[in-house]
Amino acid sequence: METFQLLSRGGVKFNKNRFASDASSSNDIDRGKSRELSSSQLPPELDFFRYAKNTSLPSNDTSKRKLDTQTQNETDEKSIDGKDSETFIPMKKRRKNSPEISGDEGETSSDVKKSKKQRVTSKGNNIPIPLESFEELTTRYDFPSRMLQNMGKNGWIEPTGIQAHGIPMILESRDLAAISPTGTGKTLTYLLPIIFKLHAPISQSIDHDVGKGVRALILAPTRELAHQIYNESLKICEGRKWRVVLYSKASAATLADKGVRDKTDILISTPLRLVASLKEKKIDLDNVRHLVLDEADRMLDTEFLSQVNEIVASCPHGSLQTSVFSATLPGSAEQVAMKMLKDPIRVIVGLKDTPLPSIRQSLVYVADETSKLPSLISYLTSTSVPSTDPAAPPSWAPPILIFTSTQSRATSLYTNLMLYNLPNVDVLHASLSNAQRMDVIRRMREGKCWILVCTKVMARGMDFKGIRGVINYDIPNNVQSYVHRIGRTGRAGRDGFAITYWTDEDGPYMKTLANVLLQSGSHVPEWMLKLPKPSQLKRRQMGRAKRGDEVTAASRIGKMDSVKKRDMILASKRRKGNVAEKKDGSCSIDEMEWSGFNT
Numbered sequence: 067m068e069t070f071q072l073l074s075r076g077g078v079k080f081n082k083n084r085f086a087s088d089a090s091s092s093n094d095i096d097r098g099k100s101r102e103l104s105s106s107q108l109p110p111e112l113d114f115f116r117y118a119k120n121t122s123l124p125s126n127d128t129s130k131r132k133l134d135t136q137t138q139n140e141t142d143e144k145s146i147d148g149k150d151s152e153t154f155i156p157m158k159k160r161r162k163n164s165p166e167i168s169g170d171e172g173e174t175s176s177d178v179k180k181s182k183k184q185r186v187t188s189k190g191n192n193i194p195i196p197l198e199s200f201e202e203l204t205t206r207y208d209f210p211s212r213m214l215q216n217m218g219k220n221g222w223i224e225p226t227g228i229q230a231h232g233i234p235m236i237l238e239s240r241d242l243a244a245i246s247p248t249g250t251g252k253t254l255t256y257l258l259p260i261i262f263k264l265h266a267p268i269s270q271s272i273d274h275d276v277g278k279g280v281r282a283l284i285l286a287p288t289r290e291l292a293h294q295i296y297n298e299s300l301k302i303c304e305g306r307k308w309r310v311v312l313y314s315k316a317s318a319a320t321l322a323d324k325g326v327r328d329k330t331d332i333l334i335s336t337p338l339r340l341v342a343s344l345k346e347k348k349i350d351l352d353n354v355r356h357l358v359l360d361e362a363d364r365m366l367d368t369e370f371l372s373q374v375n376e377i378v379a380s381c382p383h384g385s386l387q388t389s390v391f392s393a394t395l396p397g398s399a400e401q402v403a404m405k406m407l408k409d410p411i412r413v414i415v416g417l418k419d420t421p422l423p424s425i426r427q428s429l430v431y432v433a434d435e436t437s438k439l440p441s442l443i444s445y446l447t448s449t450s451v452p453s454t455d456p457a458a459p460p461s462w463a464p465p466i467l468i469f470t471s472t473q474s475r476a477t478s479l480y481t482n483l484m485l486y487n488l489p490n491v492d493v494l495h496a497s498l499s500n501a502q503r504m505d506v507i508r509r510m511r512e513g514k515c516w517i518l519v520c521t522k523v524m525a526r527g528m529d530f531k532g533i534r535g536v537i538n539y540d541i542p543n544n545v546q547s548y549v550h551r552i553g554r555t556g557r558a559g560r561d562g563f564a565i566t567y568w569t570d571e572d573g574p575y576m577k578t579l580a581n582v583l584l585q586s587g588s589h590v591p592e593w594m595l596k597l598p599k600p601s602q603l604k605r606r607q608m609g610r611a612k613r614g615d616e617v618t619a620a621s622r623i624g625k626m627d628s629v630k631k632r633d634m635i636l637a638s639k640r641r642k643g644n645v646a647e648k649k650d651g652s653c654s655i656d657e658m659e660w661s662g663f664n665t
């Protein structure tokens with residue numbers, strides 16, 4: 067009822083006062099001032115950031131959540147207490163004699179001291195001893211103090227689970243398949259040891275066998291993610307003249323010059339652009355000694371596999387060390403990955419293909435397509451106290467991401483949210499120009515975007531620390547996609563929420579999602595768990611229900627009023643020459659100046 071009232075008014079009012087504090091606290095998060103909470107509030111085995119003492123911990127009521135007691139028992143049985151750091155045993159000796167790792171072969175569930183708390187399963191031969199602290203990088207591996215300083219400057223004080231285990235593996239030149247939940251620091255897990263192993267920028271190396279040309283290659287599925295990895299690498303490299311190149315049209319042209327190419331240390335690219343250059347012989351990868359596939363399951367799916375194979379085949383160096391990283395790695399992708407790796411170690415942090423328990427997940431039934439938009443608008447504009455039902459969504463706070471299944475639906479939803487006067491809304495999908503995409507990312511990082519409507523281009527890897535929540539306007543195509551989408555929130559030890567709208571047509575897949583919620587400690591209504599399990603064939607159709615190209619405008623009268631109002635505002639803005647035309651014909655306005663927001 068409330069929804070219809072809202073919509074028939076021709077737009078909703080946004081409670082600026084209500085969100086003023088949220089906006090400022092969201093900015094605070096970005097500035098690292100987020101609330102400090104005691105780690106005791108989080109069940110220890112779910113505390114992926116237990117090491118990162120200086121980051122805030124989830125404030126969610128995770129303690130109430132279901133714990134995977136079976137997992138806990140398994141961990142307790144398999145984990146072996148580590149040694150005190152005082153009784154340091156040199157690395158090689160430790161590996162042979164250390165009581166910490168049971169056996170050199172087969173599956174060992176090994177953990178560092180104190181980390182009985184966290185399930186980490188490593189499988190492979192001669193598994194290196196995990197780190198207990200980043201200081202061990204100096205004592206065990208002779209890391210330069212500059213690198214440790216750079217880490218400290220960025221607040222990376224203690225290793226996360228995947229870092230404690232994965233960094234020594236790469237440092238000890240092992241091929242690696244690493245699976246660790248979203249937002250647990252996988253990027254640093256490969257960047258840090260690779261940069262260390264490169265020893266010095268190629269332009270300054272005298273004594274080392276450095277060869278000529280790119281020595282480390284990192285592949286990521288999207289430009290945005292490649293850019294983000296590039297930025298992370300600059301943080302580690304600060305203070306030395308490393309040449310790290312983000313492969314783009316412009317840098318590809320520059321690197322076509324062999325003189326420039328020979329002085330490049332690290333290349334970060336999407337597969338498509340690199341393959342194009344390989345074909346034109348504008349780049350060679352003969353000197354690559356470290357290859358990383360980030361978001362490995364995506365990189366090894368049908369869309370990218372042939373390109374990735376071509377790239378791997380173009381890296382012939384005898385001591386090539388390869389690692390694959392992802393938060394999810396289904397069996398089929400894992401098989402492909404394992405074939406690429408030599409004597410690999412497979413390390414899994416937490417439960418495979420499971421979201422972080424610090425993300426409070428809700429599945430919201432909305433009957434049909436036409437009810438989705440009113441439900442969303444009602445949710446985003448509601449000022450009422452949230453339901454006490456633990457399975458119900460909490461009230462929201464910006465910034466949030468809203469995922470749709472297609473670009474046209476993203477654009478249409480964005481337009482609708484604008485029409486309903488929601489402030490600081492933006493849209494991002496793959497058809498926008500590079501500059502437009504970068505502009506949205508910048509606005510997001512600066513806290514100027516409160517609601518970002520997006521497609522899967524934003525689902526993987528993107529790290530905006532302060533994202534409070536994710537809304538799946540359209541359900542994703544599979545569990546992995548669900549895990550990655552909602553993993554944009556609850557990062558680096560923070561909490562978050564995730565809401566998934568589902569219609570009658572989505573019904574057959576809800577049992578699958580309900581199980582994911584249950585596994586990761588979110589509340590699921592009893593009846594949902596009793597739903598029939600979809601067949602494998604059915605599961606492949608998940609998220610593919612026929613939907614309109616546009617999200618349905620729920621109230622024609624309301625919409626007409628809003629359109630009129632929007633046009634008046636835009637006309638006024640245009641007169642002031644203050645409007646930037648966007649590719650899709652809509653306009654990007656500084657919404658804080660938008661009179662609709664101030665009503």
Ligand SMILES: Nc1ncnc2c1ncn2[C@@H]1O[C@H](COP(=O)(O)OP(=O)(O)OP(=O)(O)O)[C@@H](O)[C@H]1O
Pocket residue numbers: 118121221222223224225226229246247248249250251252253254392393526527528529531553557558
């Ligand atoms: N040891 C650490 N202590 C504190 N923060 C850290 C640490 N390591 C990484 N981070 C921060 O955690 C955030 C998430 O890291 P990152 O993007 O590498 O996660 P991820 O595991 O790759 O996630 P995804 O699976 O979504 O790609 C980043 O902002 C990063 O700076």
